Amino acid sequence: MTRFAFDIHATDGKARTGTIRMMRGEIRTPAFMPVGTAATVKAMKMEDVRASGADIILGNTYHLMLRPGAERVARLGGLHKFGGWDRPILTDSGGYQVMSLSELRKITEEGVTFASHLDGSRHLLSPERSMEIQRLLGSDIVMCFDECPRADLPRAVIARSMEMSMRWARRSREAFDAGEEHASRAALFGIQQGALDEGLRKASADALIEIGFDGYAIGGLAVGEGQEAMFATLDFAPQQLPADRPRYLMGVGKPDDLVGAVERGVDMFDCVLPTRSGRNGQAFTWNGPLNLRNARHAEDTGPLDERCPCPTCRKYSRAYLHHLHKAGEMLGAMLLTEHNLWFYQQLMAGMRAAIAEGRFAAFAADFRRDYCAGR
Amino acid sequence: MTRFAFDIHATDGKARTGTIRMMRGEIRTPAFMPVGTAATVKAMKMEDVRASGADIILGNTYHLMLRPGAERVARLGGLHKFGGWDRPILTDSGGYQVMSLSELRKITEEGVTFASHLDGSRHLLSPERSMEIQRLLGSDIVMCFDECPRADLPRAVIARSMEMSMRWARRSREAFDAGEEHASRAALFGIQQGALDEGLRKASADALIEIGFDGYAIGGLAVGEGQEAMFATLDFAPQQLPADRPRYLMGVGKPDDLVGAVERGVDMFDCVLPTRSGRNGQAFTWNGPLNLRNARHAEDTGPLDERCPCPTCRKYSRAYLHHLHKAGEMLGAMLLTEHNLWFYQQLMAGMRAAIAEGRFAAFAADFRRDYCAGR
Numbered sequence: 001m002t003r004f005a006f007d008i009h010a011t012d013g014k015a016r017t018g019t020i021r022m023m024r025g026e027i028r029t030p031a032f033m034p035v036g037t038a039a040t041v042k043a044m045k046m047e048d049v050r051a052s053g054a055d056i057i058l059g060n061t062y063h064l065m066l067r068p069g070a071e072r073v074a075r076l077g078g079l080h081k082f083g084g085w086d087r088p089i090l091t092d093s094g095g096y097q098v099m100s101l102s103e104l105r106k107i108t109e110e111g112v113t114f115a116s117h118l119d120g121s122r123h124l125l126s127p128e129r130s131m132e133i134q135r136l137l138g139s140d141i142v143m144c145f146d147e148c149p150r151a152d153l154p155r156a157v158i159a160r161s162m163e164m165s166m167r168w169a170r171r172s173r174e175a176f177d178a179g180e181e182h183a184s185r186a187a188l189f190g191i192q193q194g195a196l197d198e199g200l201r202k203a204s205a206d207a208l209i210e211i212g213f214d215g216y217a218i219g220g221l222a223v224g225e226g227q228e229a230m231f232a233t234l235d236f237a238p239q240q241l242p243a244d245r246p247r248y249l250m251g252v253g254k255p256d257d258l259v260g261a262v263e264r265g266v267d268m269f270d271c272v273l274p275t276r277s278g279r280n281g282q283a284f285t286w287n288g289p290l291n292l293r294n295a296r297h298a299e300d301t302g303p304l305d306e307r308c309p310c311p312t313c314r315k316y317s318r319a320y321l322h323h324l325h326k327a328g329e330m331l332g333a334m335l336l337t338e339h340n341l342w343f344y345q346q347l348m349a350g351m352r353a354a355i356a357e358g359r360f361a362a363f364a365a366d367f368r369r370d371y372c373a374g375r
Numbered sequence: 376m377t378r379f380a381f382d383i384h385a386t387d388g389k390a391r392t393g394t395i396r397m398m399r400g401e402i403r404t405p406a407f408m409p410v411g412t413a414a415t416v417k418a419m420k421m422e423d424v425r426a427s428g429a430d431i432i433l434g435n436t437y438h439l440m441l442r443p444g445a446e447r448v449a450r451l452g453g454l455h456k457f458g459g460w461d462r463p464i465l466t467d468s469g470g471y472q473v474m475s476l477s478e479l480r481k482i483t484e485e486g487v488t489f490a491s492h493l494d495g496s497r498h499l500l501s502p503e504r505s506m507e508i509q510r511l512l513g514s515d516i517v518m519c520f521d522e523c524p525r526a527d528l529p530r531a532v533i534a535r536s537m538e539m540s541m542r543w544a545r546r547s548r549e550a551f552d553a554g555e556e557h558a559s560r561a562a563l564f565g566i567q568q569g570a571l572d573e574g575l576r577k578a579s580a581d582a583l584i585e586i587g588f589d590g591y592a593i594g595g596l597a598v599g600e601g602q603e604a605m606f607a608t609l610d611f612a613p614q615q616l617p618a619d620r621p622r623y624l625m626g627v628g629k630p631d632d633l634v635g636a637v638e639r640g641v642d643m644f645d646c647v648l649p650t651r652s653g654r655n656g657q658a659f660t661w662n663g664p665l666n667l668r669n670a671r672h673a674e675d676t677g678p679l680d681e682r683c684p685c686p687t688c689r690k691y692s693r694a695y696l697h698h699l700h701k702a703g704e705m706l707g708a709m710l711l712t713e714h715n716l717w718f719y720q721q722l723m724a725g726m727r728a729a730i731a732e733g734r735f736a737a738f739a740a741d742f743r744r745d746y747c748a749g750r
Binding site: 042084298315317 | 413414442447451452457690691692694705706708710
């Protein structure tokens, strides 16, 4: 069995399509990873996540270390068995969530001490502890522990943070490799930082390449900088990373973000948007997003999206989904989440096919015309 | 196609097992009807409700008339199409919910005027309007409009209320029959009242039989009187109703309530308990109820119930369900609701098989030994 291999089947401009092969299964790229924060993709059964087309899901180290706890998950047989997903799982390092969710943080060269947002208990996250947690969870793709600063901080602050993240990346690599049994089955990805600055991004990429990773993530984007600034950064950042390794843009994004990022050479994505929006009454369609709470849907007998083959669109009307969301019924969240995950996976499948057939530019133009017209 | 037929295949003591045949499908009795209040069985997909073994579900007239509205459901093609359930649906009359949920009620011989608990809007429910709403919804089994008083009121109050309900039953029958097209496809059930009083129950039964119905419900129980008083009433009430017609005990109940009521000759049940409990972390098992929030389940790798073939028990541990309920994850409600509906349907299937094989007393004794031992 292959621990980790990435084969690029076709390129079209900067866009690439390929397959990552791992022991727990193959990942078709460009890939979208649904977010399964607390060992569940919210409002979804795992078999339905798979049926939507997902090859891999993401788990959040920060949430899982606090509840139910990494050692507990390990005693229960690992995250795959616990949550009922037997294909690859990527876990983040906790570096981003500890900054956005925890309280009373203190950052030193050693790592981050913080208080749990659940019960105030004190915890440490460091490169070594993050690798240990991800090993206890049984992660297939482990992410380096990094700091993710706001993109609008002064360049010197961004630079110092990036440099520390690169030292943490080396410690992550060493700690990961020390867990020999797990390291023989799992992959480790480095995370490029440097915010919007081309020079810092280049320095970060070079530092990561020097250490050597199975794949390379682009961190520190989708933190409020806006699509234009994100795309401007993606005009150079992916090309600074090795062409023969998967490139993963963390925490992105909206459907049009995904198209623009694939166009710029990105291979992997994760985002809470399809699941969170599903719970909030927002549906993604080929003609743009829809708010199902809007009264104009109250007597609309049509499906969410005429082109969508998902179980929700095959069976239910917009009127019914409107009713469920107005009434606060859980089924509204369930059905809309399922549709949104199908939509995201169909978008990825559409991009993969377009790249393979050398018509990505036309696909992207058609997508933008229809999607943005409805927005 | 048969509009409505009830065949009793076997009896064992007072217990009976049979089949109700209707245009939209067969209902195996004794039957448990999951409650689909607002055109959804909460936290469940309809295909999974069916997979649990349900032949029929219940819809609530009171809720549906207020949101999305009966006329709107009719414009959208009826309740079956709207909610995605193509088998029989029984709708209650709204008589019970209007008393328990609405505000500013005024009861007269004509009916009940009330203010919606959703927006304060004024509405009337009468025998005629209830029949009209149930027709607009496209109900398969329509319930007479009745008043359901508290069982602890003075006998004279209970008697006057019952007598009005019997006049309302006649008006319900006439209004139902006037909707000729719908009446050619649907069935109408009368509702016996009279609280715990044998004489009033007999008078109510006789009044209903005089009018004539497809089936007969026992109303006014499970309103806080306790299992002992309910069973004492069920010692006589079912036998006052025609032996060749289905008997439906409304709003019941706990698993041991169902066994005791079947033992006393009841054929049909509905209750929110399996669904509501599922959302609240309570699971029903052959060894009694379990509270999944309890810390003792935190590292229990076993299933909810070793004997249960449901998707939840086949795939997930108590530890995972504990985690989901502690974390407030929607999947916890989904998986526990599904298990509870399977458990209820398996209990009904077990009772049907035991009656058919003439071993109901042994089944009931075994059930009580295991279920009550774990309680």
